[in-house]
Amino acid sequence: MNRLAPLALLMITVIWGWTFVIVKEGVGFVGPLTFLSLRFSLALLFLAILFHRSLRRIDRHALFHGMLVGLVLFFGYFFQTWGLIYTSATKSGLITGLSVVIVPLLAAALLKEKVHRSVWAGAFLAAGGLFLLVMGGAEVATVNMGDFLTLLGAFAFAGHIILIDRFIHAIDYRSLLIVQVGTVAVLSVIGALFFEPIPTHLPVALIHGVLITGLMATALAFYILNRFQAYSTASYTAIILAMEPVFAGLFGFLLLGERLTALQGFGGGLLLIAICLPLFLRRGRV
16 A cells, blocks of 8 residues: 555545546536536545445544635635636646745744744745746736636635644544535535536536546545555645646646646746755654
């Protein structure tokens, strides 16, 4: 298990990088909340069947903390999915990758943890890379709304990582997984019913997208991620997960033909360096 876990996590980053393209195509058919409701409802159904025995072990403690984690996860996916309507899959993946740098910054502000100087260096590079990535295109006079929404999602994903790290050792990961996925599903369904039209037709491409994101990128990916967390440290896990924006850019290029300008490419390079720098230089790395 321990030897296969890093490879399994790397495969998760491939799936997540691929799904930036799939989600971008999916929100072309339905609204972001409708897409999320379909995706997470399917994932919840699959997890409930797979871990039906764990349903009985969900107590008030697991329910409260799972709902809290799920609320933060919902905002992460909502802002990311909404942002993909306006920005490219490549840029969305790169900006989402900032959550790896944001995690220690939020930990210092909220949990009063000491932040190593390499993290501050990474944050400085990330800010410069993000500026070039967003402002380096043809529309240099305006900030893309999708980029801003995706950045909000990155902060939410960072908060999700922090909460998982705090609760995973006190709560059975299967119970925590089911409750948080269920919370995202319920909030998405409620939001879709109130703010988006009910789709009368589900194209085959949308159904394929929901199946892939629901079963592979949500149920399977979060299962492996939560289970692997018990066998590794957060820093080593984050190093592997930093590959997600790389695969997002690769699939954006291969499947959608997305291109970055030279300035945006340089900014994306700075962003990737910023993501990896604190992970490799911070004391206590694996």
